[in-house]
Amino acid sequence: MQEPGDTPGPAGIARRWAARLAEAEGAKLPAETLESVLLAVAQEAQAEAQAERDAAARRFIDLYAAAPIGVVLGDADGTIRDVNPAFVQLLEYTRSDLIGQPLTSLAATPSDAKALAAALAEITLPGRRPRQERLTVIHAKDGTLRARVTVATVEGGPDGMPHPVLMLEDINELDLLGETLRRQNVQDPLTGLPNAYHFESKLDMMLAGTTGERIALIYLDIDGFRVINDGLGPGAGDEVLRQVARKLEAQFMPHDAVVARLSGDGFAVLLRGEFDNTNVVDLVEDTMRELAEPVYVEGKGIGVNVSVGIVVTEAAGHTREELHRAAEITLHRAKENGKAQWMFFERELHDRDRRRYSIGAAIGGGLENGQFEVDYEPTVKLDGSNQIAVVNAVLRWNHPDYGLLRPADFSALADVTGMTPALGQLVLTQSMADAAVWHQEFTNAPDLCVRLPTRFAIDPNLVCIVRTELERTGLPPNKLRICTDSIALTDPRGEVLETLSVLAELNVKITLAVSGAADLELIHQHRLPVGFLIVSGSLIDALAEDDDSGHSAHRHLSMLLSRARELGITRVGADGVHSTEHARRLAELGIIAGRGKLFGEEVGAAEVRSMLAGAKEQGRS
Template structure:
């Protein structure tokens, strides 16, 4: 050791003489801040310094030779150094324990970013072995160039901007599984030299969370049964496509399975699900060009978005191929299940929004359904205007009924042999529309069936008809005609029909025989209702049952089901064919119907009788009564009053 210089010796002497002055080599206050021992630890530097200061001061006034003083100071230095090593070793031990036990993956690197050490947690996250990670640059762990650039930028930002840490979610490379989503934190540890720092990489496994998020996102955007995009994703795709390329030609096909409820109810929902998956597969196999995007929009509704160089004939050809493919049976458990579909097609319609584009396809689909199903329809703007008007009409039936826009009309039924004799009046509905004027029942009843307003209209018809019957009976007594009400199909099959009729008869104090109820073969054959039971009970109440007959099949329903029918009304082609002149074939068929009806003891009438000559031809064949233009158009209740008065004179 070199001899101490005079100034340093003076300081030692100062410590020896005045150990607690403010001019100490290291002040007591600073040493306490630096190395105050914790309870149970070895002595701190302040305690060591004080003890050695006492030793130096205890020389009994004798100045120590330089070599002895050096030995004393060396002993002090060795103790201080030993104390520092012990503290450093303890700190290193604590860091090593934390580093090894941490569930977070940690990589220690040189200042240039080359990894020198990793913990087992990082090995578990990224796979492989420790030696495979040592010696690699931190940036090399990125799964793509983007991630590598992000890591390099993070290390650079830590140095340039003195940031405490840099954090980002990214993909790192797993040794065997490929890209892995993780949360990455970069930080710097101080080095031994001034300004030297060392990068530290900390990694948290976020792959399971990412996979869960991706799974939830997939479920939100896809149909769980078929795996196709759902309606939300389809609308988003349609909106994005229209906004990105407004000048591009687009095609939209909306398909709906015909009678799918039969499959579900007859064979079970499991079979129905199998069929839907098969349909999805067939559609994907047919629509493969023009960036086709196939989606399931509803229970048995599918849509296909097409884009590019599209022409209507090309799209129609693809739809026809799809319908033919769907018609091929799908086999489930050895049974071949055939399905048909209807389709609405739109090719580059002049619409502003995705909703309008989809609505145009729906309108075309509805027209295909109405035309008989198992076919396609191309969107037509002119027809769309008409359909919009019709559907708008159907939507406001409920409000029109509440606002009193409906009223009764009557068609008189007279004897063909004596048109002056009023036998009955047939009650019907008309709608006094505020904009469109008088609307006949044929114009709104089909729409009422779609909107569920048939039963409210039918009940209102019954109520008002029986109220008019009660009024005529009070005024004219036995001369008052019976009122015949043609039951709308939905009301005819309603299980509550008997209750409705009974309540209205009781309300107006009428016997059952004051009412004639007319139905047809379609309602009798409908399996959903309780028509047969209802007709039997209503006949027991005294109401007269009337059946509209257009052919032999309708007439035979009476014997097949033992219907309590007393009157039949001939209608349709068999009556229309005799309007101009006798037709041999028609006369033969009509004579057969009349003879069969007479054999069953039925009273036979006809509707749609146009002229007096037409009435004479029917009368000659055996028809007793009729109604139609030959008597007059539909009349009001007041007109019926005048008819009754005239016919009773």
């Protein structure tokens, strides 16, 4: 006997269930009546189910027609059965062009067709989820289109077989955006060269390469690029950078090099292979000659000079950061040595420069943490009295890592980092405060001489600082000597001449440090209020010798002193007095005071006070 539900159709189902219910114990209705009731129930259920199916079908048709993405309905044999309006709009084919064509015919390339066929074969397997592929499909008018294709299945109808469905989304713009972002990540937008990120990735790959392989890292920096930018405008500067990029590519790309723009006017080249230092230098020198050939921007020929730092080494055993630092420091050394030249990495020089740059970088912290102090170097009269005529303020740095540092160790670096004005103000304010205390306590206290570094001498706030400190400390103005040199006098960035005149009106004494008679002409030319001279350098050093250089120095110093007297300057001192005999020779020429190793090293403020106290007691006795 068939079980309920085995025979399709509401009438058959109702008849079987009516017969069984009529036979059941306690049944009160005949089979015919039950059959009529059950048939009515079954027909009503069937009608409701059909209505639901019809509604679902209508929803599917509406969704299919209104969907913003292209939809392709396929037959079980893998051909196109129908396409929705969005698909027609997307690829601009008509339905008649597509119906009956293989689904794989939508793919634009054999590889895309193969990928689509694989997805269609896989999706029909039991339990498979929809699969997405990024494919290039054929466009009726534009040739091709990049699309994200989702491959799925739907029940196909009476055959019970799953039918494939393709859903296509246009990702051309998305791919273009992705490509743009990718280029931005790895490409310099101005020159088209790889950028720093891409360059570092390539360097990492080379450092992880074959053991024993050699690499060359070359840093190039345009000398005076700011002149081009400021003089001709940023547009001209950009064009120069593009021209430099093209020339670097032409020079290095035949050698399978990576050429990149790192930032601003800085470029880098990475070479790998079998080469020696000479090969790299030849390439660099050829490149420098090529770059020096003028490029024309708006009718103006612009020659480009570059400074170059070169590191050649085995790839193994180094990190990217180490090589970058080595190349940067080598490039800085090339610039410091005169620009428009190349330099090779040398370990000893590299270590020295790293020490220098670490010192320069820490100046600000040293100031904040009170590591700088002021010492005093005595200038002693050469008349045999050994009386201290002047003390010269000298800055020292008690560095936590490198110990005691003197100005020669950090002054140039302070100029580079912009810390010179802050250091100069510290020397001035501290030394004036110390000198004021000595003059309040001792009538024989020496003058204070402060040698101004050029960057501080041209500071427009210098007069205000001096005036403020004179008022604050009570130091008599005529006990302060401000010392400068010819470099500061001729520096075009400041108004040193006017500053010195104002200081002289305050009764501050002006001292000029000179190395030859030519420097004295600045006094005459600018009518400088100079009352003292300090002579240093080769003339003073040579006078200590007994050879021809000593005799020549004697003549030149005599001429210098004679010219100084003509200018009304009779008080002349010497810097660098080595011995008693040296001091005697200087005194015979008319130099009245001197400083140097003969008279001892710099001492602190407390020791100066002790010396003054001792001289005072000696005078009483």
